[in-house]
Amino acid sequence: MKDKRYRVANREALIGIGLVIINFAIWYGFAYGLGSGDPENYTYILGFPAWFFYSCIAGTGFMIVLIFIVIKFFFKEVDFEEEEQ
Template structure:
């Protein structure tokens, strides 16, 4: 049982760290990074592309890697 609790805590910590990273990424590119108003990427404003589109791709890749490397199937009984 103790081993399951340690695994659950590790997975929860990884999940929270990834969420905080994603929020910081999104906030930085949406509000802090200074863009030229005429910058567009694939027809989208640069701030939107980097904060929402690229950020989503990056976090999906990181979550995939985290699940493959650190998450394990455990019996909850």
């Protein structure tokens, strides 16, 4: 019989990989989407180029909130002590 903790750990690892992919897509999309143009045409938010603000500052804030939600609602408390049979 396979220990249910492995299923939980595997599921949570896959969720973590999904979060990394989302983070990379946000960063890459804004950094290279908005930042690939001529620097003279950049728009600025709070003194930062828009591509940097959205990819690094807003993207980080979004990921912090997303990770908090995922941990709160999708991750489970797992007992590490071995179960006696």
